[in-house]
Amino acid sequence: MALDITDLTPPPGFERLVLAQDPEAGLRALICLHSTRLGPAAGGCRMWAYDDDRAAIHDVTRLARGMTYKNAMADLGLGGGKAVIIGDARRDKTPRMMQAFGAAVDALGGTYWTAEDVGISPADMAHAATRTGFAVGLSGASGDPSPWTAEGVFRCLRVGAAHAFGTEDLSERRVLVQGLGHVGLSLAEKLAAAGARLIVTDINEAALQDARDRLGAQVCAPEAVFDQPMDIFAPCALGGVLTQRTAAMLGARLVCGAANNQLADEDVAAALAARGVTYLPDYVVNAGGIISVASEIHGQSDAWRLDRLGAIADRVARMLHQARQTDALPAQVADRMVEEMLAAPRAA
């Protein structure tokens, strides 16, 4: 195959940005290594029909940087990276394209580990894995990361409830879960079992019907989320749902969910805090999935995975304590913790 790897100029603060192309295989992908300071970069591969290369570069760099923060905070010995394949996953994806993508990952010599993300399935990753040993999240290995993500979010939500309401008891707490996908549904099941008054929303009618029938959930229309009375908001669908406008409308006192990049911009955290809303940073609470993937990268046991998962909620408790003591936002405390890790001298 005629694979071509071209180094592009990465944005300031980023280590590497490459364009990987194999026209015969239909591959046009960007791989970004934000930081390998704490270990090889790890982060999923997304396939998306971007309008142009600029949009793809914007997405891959933003996501790669996010992975540095998530992996550092979860103490995984991994840096942050991400890949995007440019194209429509339903129309353009082929086994040959995925093999070419695997070859591109392999050409980076283990500085980047890939896994599935939006538009990419474990079966697609299996094709990539025929050409590289640096593809994880394969069937029969660490498995679906989503239940791990949901469990981590659930535990953090309890810690957040103790902070916001003085008790981690969720019975009768009104919790709105936005998005009943792989993570959201699992989280909703845990909340229902804990006695929460569940409110759910999704654009998928069947998922709503199931949550209504099986979990006794109240259903809310996707566009009515921010008019809804609730105690806790758990965004588990899309990024960017909390803007200045929606933050001003939000009835909850706690935000804790799985979605990546929940805040439209950093200032939204302050707007939420000004209204007495505790926002638990997404990259801290949703690390369960990457922890599961990391266990595969490092060849670690289930005990290691469970131990790291348990550490997420402890970290959130410490972060909230520190935020209270220093009059800072939890998001600021979290970012500072990561920036200190990245600035620390390398171990010999």
Ligand code: NAD
């Ligand atoms: P998913 O695709 O399985 O589920 C997303 C759900 O959101 C779907 O049911 C979809 O119908 C629904 N949805 C889409 N638009 C909506 C809207 N406007 N209003 C309400 N619902 C809407 O994804 P997932 O794997 O469950 O991941 C959910 C979020 O968590 C994503 O942002 C993902 O990036 C993030 N995340 C996932 C994991 C993981 O382990 N899967 C790990 C970390 C972060």
